[in-house]
Amino acid sequence: MSFRDRVKRFVDAEIRPRDAECRIQHGDGERWKVIPLIEAVKARAKAAGLWNLFMPPSSGQVQADDSFAFEGTQLTNLEYALCAEEMGRIGWASECFNCSAPDTGNMEVLHRYGSRAQKESWLKPLMDGAIRSAFLMTEPAVASSDATNIQTAMVRDGDHYVINGRKWWSSGVGDPRCRVAIVMGKTDPAAARHAQQSMILVPLDAPGVRIERMLSVFGYDHAPHGHGDVVLEDVRVPIENVLLGEGRGFEIAQGRLGPGRIHHCMRTIGVAEEALAAMAKRLVGRVAFGKRIADQSVWEERIARARIDIEMTRLLCLKAADMMDKAGNKAAHLEISMIKVQAPNMALRIIDDAIQAHGGAGVSDDFELASAWANVRTLRLADGPDEVHNRTIARHEFGRYAEVAAR
Template sequence: MDFTLNARETHFRDRVKHFIDTRIRPRDAEYRAAHESGDRWGVNPVLEAVKAEARAEGLWNFFMPPHSGQAHVDESFVFEGEQLTNLEYALCAEEMGRISWASEVFNCSAPDTGNMEVFHRYGTREQKEQWLRPLMNGEIRSAFLMTEPAVASSDATNVQTSMVRDGDHYVINGRKWWSSGTGDPRCKIAIVMGKTNPDASRHAQQSMILVPLDAPGVKIERMLSVFGYDHAPHGHGEISLTDVRVPADNILLGEGRGFEIAQGRLGPGRIHHCMRTIGVAEEAIAAMAKRLLSRVAFGKRIADHSIWEQRIARARIDIEMTRLLCLKAADMMDKAGNKAAHLEISMIKVQAPAMALAILDDAIQAHGGGGVSDDFDLASAWANVRTLRFADGPDEVHCRTIARNEFGKYSEFKADRPSSGDLGVAR
């Protein structure tokens, strides 16, 4: 087994790392100052300036893997970007995860990455020209509306938003929340999952449709906070859809194809989060080590207390193991497809946030009272990573997939249904 990176993988990873170290990290304080002094729900001028530099250098739209020959893809529409494989992109995304706003600099931030994937795979030529092209150029932002406050949306068959055909239109009614990106003034289009046929089979009731955010009846009721952080200007909206009328041509792929599209979108999206989370963990262990080496307690450096040696060692071991699992999942997606890699995707989706949260927790502890303040990035990073245990499917759903696969290996061991006597029922 050869773990050596090839020339292309090394080339893109190193270019991204160099750009982050020389163009993004030095302007991080300036970015934060602009965020706090201007309109927090507006466009940050520092980000836009650095984004223009990245695009000028060809560091743009890395994430879209090649789709040549796949069903639904219109090969005549050229996606403008490097079209890295999942494995190549994993190495770049880890570097982007080190600074919170870096992904957007390269036009590689969620939920736009997943939405562009949907448009590219499943959209018509007209839908691509209207929405994918400006997304691809970084001119607009987008949202993905699936989760609902009234139902357990980890089971997407519970989604109740209705989409009723009325002539040449669909009329949409429902309420969504955790609609990430809807606070950004550039957010113009949403992909909405709802129910078009309640009488169809369980996984054929749902469809996805395109809804412009300025359509009559679309209302952002409030922006939700995450452990007190509102993530302006990105934000996470609760949105009501009241008699929203959109053309029937806005349906993606056809009625009843919502789950098919969701699976095509969520596979890459899940692993993109995990890639960036490894970068977050690397920043946390670096911050922790520097703090432990620079502070003295009880007559010696905190780093010299044995408990911290163990914590640092455990952090490094966990990062390395998680990275290998992430790269394995990405490699399988490239070689065998998202469906074949579903088990590895589930495993890394559970492991990466848990790993990063543990390291962030230790890093916060190492920083004492400062760790829970906004003087360092640790508290906000912890809040962001904690949400990933819900995003793109909660831990429990992915653990169910992993466990069922394991049980399936031993299907010959089938116990008979216990009798009432076996259950110890009193007679």
């Protein structure tokens, strides 16, 4: 049985039947907490061998730092894409497999760029599911879609760096298990434009780290995960906490965001499938003006368009994943940009139609369509806004004809 089939079977048997119970636990008492049901299901998934499925494939060689000790299930991007789609169908499913953001991206960074000591301290507990993590890149004072704008200062002081700045949309900091953040800032403002930035591991309990507030998304706080507005004031961390080396932050960011972008897209296809299913069930089960709503021609067109759009988007996503496997993330950057634009926009259209099909119920929390829309809408901004990816796609297209125009 393929990993996709195993994940689907687990979701259908262990996660979907417990969704209502999970929502009750989620809404009961303190918002920022560990949900017992999810922890119990995580143990079942781990025992079933469905754990850390996203970790990069092994080279098959023993590394000098014994990095093989930090490897996961070793699925290819293509294999993982199909698994992630199934996880995306239920909002809390990916955490059950230890495959939820931002931990996935952070673990990939530590796996690829971390020292042995950094892996022992942070990658191992993350892979075990013992802690959570955050990624602090975006800043409120600058247009962070251009990462070279980032102003958080990281000043060398003997054997430490002193960090000062403000970050927001720091996903994951609301979780009480969040222990470490990967922070991007400037270590040398005088260096070349793409060599000014570094990434440093910052423990969340370090003096000077302050979560000023948790942000809402269209009124949803996204607890217990959440997105924080974080102040870093004279935070001192040892130089050993630098990832890869000073001035390598932009390089790491590019390496991190490729897989992270496509992981979001994979899960989004699952969200779209759930919205389409909810819409179809509602339409065949409700009568208006003497006949089923499903028999109204406008709804036949919307359902057909939704199915076509999902199938096309899935194929583009799988193409991008296959290219990443065969030619590398850099070679697949155009396909990654295309799927990053297409997947959220496709899902938003389908969710919006599903909300319309449900009438007033669609904008309530009874069917989770409103919260799904709010979640997916953020993906048109996360890991680079649509405009940045469209610029990449358009410039590549223009480049194909530049020589012709010159002649």
